[in-house]
Every structure is written in C-alpha cells, then in structure tokens.
Amino acid sequence: MSADDAFAVELKGVTFKRGSRKIFDNVDIRFRRGKVTGVMGPSGCGKTTLLRLMAAQLKPDKGEVWVNGQNLPSLSRSDLFDMRKQFGVLFQSGALFTDLNVFENVAFPLRVHTKLPEEMIRDIVLMKLQAVGLRGAIDLMPDELSGGMKRRVALARAIALDPDILLYDEPFVGQDPIAKGVLVRLIRLLNDALGITSVVVSHDLAETASISDYLYVVGDGQVLGQGTPDQLMNSENPRIQQFMQGNPDGPVPFHFDAPDYRDDLLGGR
Amino acid sequence: MVHKSFLDRIALFGRSGLDIIESMGRSLIFLWHVLIGRGGAGTGLHLLVKQLYSVGVLSLAIIIVSGLFIGMVLALQGYSILVDFGSEQAVGQMVALTLLRELGPVVTALLFAGRAGSALTAEIGNMKSTEQLSSLEMIGVDPLKYIIAPRLWAGFISMPLLAAIFSVVGIWGGAMVAVDWLGVYEGSYWGNMINSVDFYDDVLNGVIKSVVFAFVVTWVAVYQGYDCEPTSEGISRATTRTVVYASLAVLGLDFILTALMFGDF
Numbered sequence: 034m035s036a037d038d039a040f041a042v043e044l045k046g047v048t049f050k051r052g053s054r055k056i057f058d059n060v061d062i063r064f065r066r067g068k069v070t071g072v073m074g075p076s077g078c079g080k081t082t083l084l085r086l087m088a089a090q091l092k093p094d095k096g097e098v099w100v101n102g103q104n105l106p107s108l109s110r111s112d113l114f115d116m117r118k119q120f121g122v123l124f125q126s127g128a129l130f131t132d133l134n135v136f137e138n139v140a141f142p143l144r145v146h147t148k149l150p151e152e153m154i155r156d157i158v159l160m161k162l163q164a165v166g167l168r169g170a171i172d173l174m175p176d177e178l179s180g181g182m183k184r185r186v187a188l189a190r191a192i193a194l195d196p197d198i199l200l201y202d203e204p205f206v207g208q209d210p211i212a213k214g215v216l217v218r219l220i221r222l223l224n225d226a227l228g229i230t231s232v233v234v235s236h237d238l239a240e241t242a243s244i245s246d247y248l249y250v251v252g253d254g255q256v257l258g259q260g261t262p263d264q265l266m267n268s269e270n271p272r273i274q275q276f277m278q279g280n281p282d283g284p285v286p287f288h289f290d291a292p293d294y295r296d297d298l299l300g301g302r
Numbered sequence: 303m304v305h306k307s308f309l310d311r312i313a314l315f316g317r318s319g320l321d322i323i324e325s326m327g328r329s330l331i332f333l334w335h336v337l338i339g340r341g342g343a344g345t346g347l348h349l350l351v352k353q354l355y356s357v358g359v360l361s362l363a364i365i366i367v368s369g370l371f372i373g374m375v376l377a378l379q380g381y382s383i384l385v386d387f388g389s390e391q392a393v394g395q396m397v398a399l400t401l402l403r404e405l406g407p408v409v410t411a412l413l414f415a416g417r418a419g420s421a422l423t424a425e426i427g428n429m430k431s432t433e434q435l436s437s438l439e440m441i442g443v444d445p446l447k448y449i450i451a452p453r454l455w456a457g458f459i460s461m462p463l464l465a466a467i468f469s470v471v472g473i474w475g476g477a478m479v480a481v482d483w484l485g486v487y488e489g490s491y492w493g494n495m496i497n498s499v500d501f502y503d504d505v506l507n508g509v510i511k512s513v514v515f516a517f518v519v520t521w522v523a524v525y526q527g528y529d530c531e532p533t534s535e536g537i538s539r540a541t542t543r544t545v546v547y548a549s550l551a552v553l554g555l556d557f558i559l560t561a562l563m564f565g566d567f
Contacts, residue, residue: 114443118441120440122437124436131434
C-alpha cells in the first residue's frame with residue numbers, strides 16, 4: 034500500500050496521545066503535491082504536533098504517515114534521517130545555528146550532504162539569500178538579525194537542498210505587517226517557482242487563507258472542516274464560522290470550565 | 303481519608319521509582335545511539351577538535367590553579383604531621399601518592415563536572431530550547447552524532463589528561479612548599495617519591511579511575527542537556543542535576559574503585 038501519487042503527504046487514521054489526552058483521534062489529512070495547504074486552528078489544538086508527526090519527530094500511537102510513498106513510522110532511525118532530506122522546515126523561532134553566521138547557516142545542509150566545491154556552495158548560498166532578499170546580510174551573526182530576517186535566513190537554509198516538501202510552523206507569529214507581507218509573498222513565490230509542496234501551520238487567518246490553495250481547520254483532536262478558503266468562509270459549521278470570523282464566544286467558549294460564578298463568589302460566606 | 307493518603311504516598315513512591323528506572327533506561331539507549339549508531343552526515347574529526355578545545359583546553363586554567371594549591375596545601379599539612387615523627391623527608395612520597403591515587407582523579411572530576419559538565423548541559427539544553435537540535439534532525443543530520451558524540455569523546459579524552467596535569471602540577475606545588483619554603487632536602491623529596499610510587503599500583507590505577515570518572519561525568523552532562531525540559535527553568539534544573547549527580551557518582555565510584563584496587567580482600 035502506498036500513498037496516492039497526487040498527494041505528497043498523507044496521514045491515515047492517525048491517533049496521537051500525550052499522557053491520557055488525545056491530541057489527534059483517528060484523523061485523515063492529505064497534502065496535495067505542488068500546492069500550498071494551510072492547517073489552521075486555535076492555539077494549543079496540536080498544529081505543531083501535526084507538523085512533527087509529518088516530519089517523524091513524533092511517532093503516532095496509531096495510524097500511518099505516508100511521505101512520497103514511504104510509511105514513516107515503519108522506517109529505521111537511519112532511514113528517517115535519509116528521508117528527511119526531502120523536507121525543508123521553517124521553525125517558529127527560525128532555529129538558526131547561533132555559532133554560525135548567515136552564510137554558514139545556509140551553507141550547512143550543502144556542506145553535510147554534498148561534496149560540492151566551495152565556489153559552487155558560495156554561488157548556491159548567494160542565490161538562496163537573494164531569493165529571500167538577504168544577500169547583503171551574508172556576514173551577519175544570528176543575534177544581529179531581526180525576528181523577520183531570522184525567519185528569512187531560515188527559509189533560505191530550508192530551501193538550500195531544493196526539498197520536495199516545505200513545512201512552515203507558525204511563520205507569521207510575532208512579525209510586523211511588513212515582515213508578514215514579505216513572508217506571505219515568499220511562501221507563495223517559492224512554492225510556484227520551485228514546484229514544491231508547502232504546508233503552512235498557522236492561526237493567522239488572513240495571511241494563511243490568502244496564500245493557501247486548500248485549508249484544514251483542526252480542533253478537539255479532529256478535522257473540523259476542509260476546503261478552499263472560499264468554501265470554509267461560507268461554511269455553515271458554527272465552529273468553523275467562529276474561527277473564520279474570529280468571534281470571541283461560540284462553540285469554543287470564552288470562559289474556561291469553572292464552577293458557577295455566583296456560587297464561587299458567595300462560596301466563602 | 304488517612305488510609306487513602308497513605309496509599310497515595312505508596313503510589314507516588316512507586317511512580318518515582320519507575321520514573322528513575324525509565325530515565326536510566328533512556329540514558330542507556332541514548333548512550334548506545336551515540337557510541338554505536340552509524341556515523342552519518344556531518345560527523346568528523348574537526349568537530350572533536352573543536353570540542354577538545356572547548357571542554358579540555360578551556361578547563362586548563364582551573365585545573366592548573368587548583369592542582370597547584372592542593373599540592374601546596376598537602377605539603378604543608380603533611381609536613382606539619384610528619385615533622386612530629388621526624389619523617390618530614392617522606393612528604394614528597396605522601397604528596398605524590400595522595401595526588402596520583404585519589405585527589406588527582408577525584409578533584410579533577412569534580413572540577414570538570416562544575417566547569418565543563420555544567421557548560422555542556424546548558425549548551426545542549428539551550429540548543430534544544432531554540433529548536434536547533436530539531437532543525438539538525440530536519441536537515442537530515444543526527445544530533446546525537448553531530449552534537450553529542452564529539453562532546454562525549456572530548457570529555458573521555460580530555461579528563462584523564464587534565465587529571466594527569468593536575469597531579470603533576472600538584473607535585474610541583476608540593477615541592478615548592480616542602481623544598482623551597484620548609485627546607486626539606488630536595489633529594490629526599492624526589493628520591494622517596496621515585497622509590498615509593500609504583501607505576502601499576504599508583505599511576506595506572508589513578509589513570510583507570512580518571513577514565514571511569516570521565517565517562518560518567520560526561521555521560522551525565524550530555525544526557526541531562528539532551529533530556530532536559532526545553533525552558534529556562536528546565537535548563538537550570540538540568541545544569542544543577544549534572545553537577546549533583548556527577549559529583550555523587552564520582553565520590554561513590556571512587557569508594558568502589560579504591561576498594562577494588564587497594565582493598566586487601
């Protein structure tokens with residue numbers, strides 16, 4: 034059994050628990066090859082966990098995770114490291130290596146996985162940095178970069194080996210409007226120019242909806258809804274409507290579970 | 303209610319025991335992957351050399367200064383005791399045997415745990431909290447091979463050498479105090495030392511001790527960093543655990559090794 038070729042990544046019947054709490058309960062999610070797919074949902078619903086399951090940094094308690102025809106939970110540790118060369122990941126913090134400058138960070142995957150001559154590595158690094166607009170920052174150290182610049186350098190590093198699949202973990206969090214705009218443009222541009230499969234995990238509705246070909250909304254360990262951004266905007270599911278409209282109260286209550294307010298106030302008397 | 307609370311305590315005690323056993327199991331699997339697993343991308347001698355500098359060379363100052371003062375104090379204390387028996391000429395022998403058999407390996411291990419061990423834990427923990435370890439995994443580089451293995455080997459290699467330097471500097475410090483200050487005859491200081499120190503019983507046993515301590519201290523340090531909770535508080539707790547666990551392990555193992563090496567049974 035292998036994944037449908039139209040889909041680069043497929044999660045089939047995946048259940049994942051932390052202690053006794055089910056983060057995902059028998060979910061099926063597929064990511065179409067060559068498209069930008071957004072995974073949205075409220076904070077703490079398990080979006081980053083989903084990304085880690087796809088990258089096999091976590092193992093599901095049940096189910097299958099297929100990436101380009103390989104079922105990840107069945108791979109050995111060394112095969113997993115080989116498989117991960119197909120991935121590029123943009124972490125929420127950027128995760129740049131703090132002891133290396135911008136050039137060395139982007140050159141790192143090339144140095145460890147290829148035997149390219151130094152001149153060619155330099156040319157590739159310059160091209161990747163040019164693509165994210167940071168060729169001029171080549172000699173800077175990570176602590177000399179702003180948050181947005183760090184993510185762009187991390188993006189240049191993520192595409193250094195021309196991966197098949199790019200995973201973005203909350204790429205817009207903590208970014209100013211200009212940096213957000215730059216990232217939105219880059220994600221779409223890189224996807225179309227390189228023909229890769231992009232998965233954007235985010236709770237920033239406007240930005241994610243604007244670049245996604247397809248969206249999943251997850252919550253309570255389930256896929257609450259899926260479709261194109263327009264389809265989800267017009268969904269009649271009240272949970273999806275609450276999320277898409279950003280309503281503070283609704284099926285997801287404003288108040289955390291608590292005893293009756295009146296009883297609580299008068300309880301001491 | 304009291305009965306339930308008592309049962310709860312027993313359950314808690316049992317859970318703590320299971321947690322400890324689980325943690326020990328994890329640390330053994332961790333060690334297995336670091337030492338036995340395949341090399342993979344990104345491993346190489348240059349990483350080991352960098353760590354030998356950071357773990358070994360940068361620890362030299364504290365080892366030399368401590369060795370010097372401990373040797374000087376040993377000579378002072380030894381002289382003040384031996385002079386009452388007219389045996390002050392044996393002070394060189396006493397300083398050398400104490401340093402080679404015990405204080406060299408043990409104090410070096412304790413200092414190493416405090417300086418290099420805690421730094422290793424904090425560095426690896428910080429890499430974990432800033433997702434640098436995850437990032438390496440996603441680039442297809444095994445952090446156990448790229449980050450942990452060079453640090454572990456650097457500790458194994460550098461600590462016995464540091465212990466040897468500690469003992470040599472200590473003996474030299476002892477000579478400064480005993481010979482140059484207290485007036486012990488130089489020939490007696492060195493001659494008694496040469497006659498009484500046995501290569502196998504004293505020097506080699508000291509080296510074996512320091513190799514065992516190096517293994518334990520570095521293993522504890524890198525494992526605590528790798529296994530820590532990736533928060534500021536988690537890193538802080540892991541760093542403390544490194545120093546406490548490594549120091550206790552060194553002292554406990556020292557007793558066992560001494561009993562095996564020098565115990566007459």
